[in-house]
Amino acid sequence: MDIKGLIRKALEAQQKAYVPYSKFHVGAALLTEDDEIFTGCNIEIASYSATLCAERTAIFKAISEGHKNIKAIVVVGDTDFTYPCGICRQVIREFGNNAKIIIAKSEDDYREYTLEELLPHSFGPEDLEEAKNRSENNV
Ligand code: THU
Numbered sequence: 001m002d003i004k005g006l007i008r009k010a011l012e013a014q015q016k017a018y019v020p021y022s023k024f025h026v027g028a029a030l031l032t033e034d035d036e037i038f039t040g041c042n043i044e045i046a047s048y049s050a051t052l053c054a055e056r057t058a059i060f061k062a063i064s065e066g067h068k069n070i071k072a073i074v075v076v077g078d079t080d081f082t083y084p085c086g087i088c089r090q091v092i093r094e095f096g097n098n099a100k101i102i103i104a105k106s107e108d109d110y111r112e113y114t115l116e117e118l119l120p121h122s123f124g125p126e127d128l129e130e131a132k133n134r135s136e137n138n139v
Contacts, residue, residue, distance in 0.1 A: 003072070004107045006031060010074040011104075013039035013054065020044060026054035026077040030062060030096075033069035038062040055088040059095055070096030080105045089119040097124065 006029045014027025019042060026042040040057030052060075055075060062070065073096060075084055081103045084092065092099060097115055104110035115122070 007104045010076045017041040028054040028058040030073040032067035072100040074102040
């Protein structure tokens, strides 16, 4: 699947957004390491904090189906370029540290980023591993 195809999938998913409160539609589509595609839309809940972003919907669908490594994720929204929120960046950090992050306006107009660009000096699973090793070695 090429980037344009993944953008098309994200645009389709955006149509499914359940956004009665913000009316802001977001769609995401991701490609796993083993070339499977998962899509997601944002889902809003009357108790607002229960709302789920499109990126996390797609990522949690992939994880729950056994695909833990993401190699690309596309995000589309109601602004020209809709960037992932901080929480979604942290979730991408967990499952797609080396993923291409594509912020798209259309199939032909998109920007590509690394996670390091969007979430520099991030905290991740390796930090916990390092701390564990330190305590085991009494450092
Ligand atoms: N939203 C996403 O789906 N992804 C983001 O990364 C930014 C925000 C959604 C959450 C909420 O449903 C709406 O956009 C307005 O915040």
